[in-house]
Amino acid sequence: MTYPNVLGELQTLRLVLEGRSLSRYGDGELKMASHDAGIKSQDSDPDLSRRMREILLVSGECLVGLPNIHEVIQQQVSDQKVEHWVRYLRFKWLLKPGREYVSSFVTRPDSAPWINTPDYWDLLESLWRGQDVTLVRGSGKSLTAERLMEWGARSVTEILAPRQHAWAEYQSLLQRIGTPKRALLCVGPTATVMAVDLCAKGVHAIDLGHVGMFLKKHKAQEPMVVSDEEKAVDRHSEQIA
Secondary structure: OOOOOOOHHHHHHHHOOOOEEEOOOOHHHHHHOOOOEEEOOEOOOHHHHHHHHHHOOOOOOOEEEEHHHHHHHHHOOOOHHHHHHHHHHHHHHOOOOOOOOOHHHHHOOOOOOOOOOHHHHHHHHHHOOOOOEEEEEEOOOOOOHHHHHHOOOOOEEEEOOOOOOOHHHHHHHHHHHHOOOEEEEEEEHHHHHHHHHHHHHOOOOEEOOOOHHHHHHHHHHOOOOOOOOHHOOOHHOOOOO
8 A cells, every 4th residue: 555645635624614523643643553652742552552543444434634745745845844754654554545534734834834825724713713612622832712712712611631641531531521512622642532532422523733833823924833842842830730
């Protein structure tokens, strides 16, 4: 099997707006799926790695997003980005031949600069504009209830997870979330599995990762570049005990 050509970012986002849930794999999630490894934000856990492998093959009605590596190469985004993402073509063995995958770069205009357009940002904000949403977050790095209200949400129910290693509290988090109409998930690798499990319960669940960080940059007219400070795990003071 070759690494697939995934569905484009705007097409992915439009499917989500039509009601499809979204589970996303980035570099860390692919590493964790390939073997029982941990990353900075999440300790290794064999059950989490097993679920990540299973979801790449079967995910019910939930869409599964992969890095849009072929487009990064074709667009020649930057030598650094191309060099980084080419290494992840080797994870093709985890994927199901013939399955259609969507793009996980729907939340990453740093890796997919071609989405940095007014249409993209308008579609993105449509996920909460004028709506009642539940936000599950582990830190203040991405979306927060305050920002969502500022950016047009009608109401936000906020569920705080650990800023790191949220998988250890997974079942408790699911109970606290319940079955809202729409859940926005910003809780690291845990969100990859959570989106699928919430979708199975009838929740419109969307793994949005660090998209809030980029939306802040967009509104401030700043470059879509992640600084070393932003890559660091958020300080403990930004998270509940």
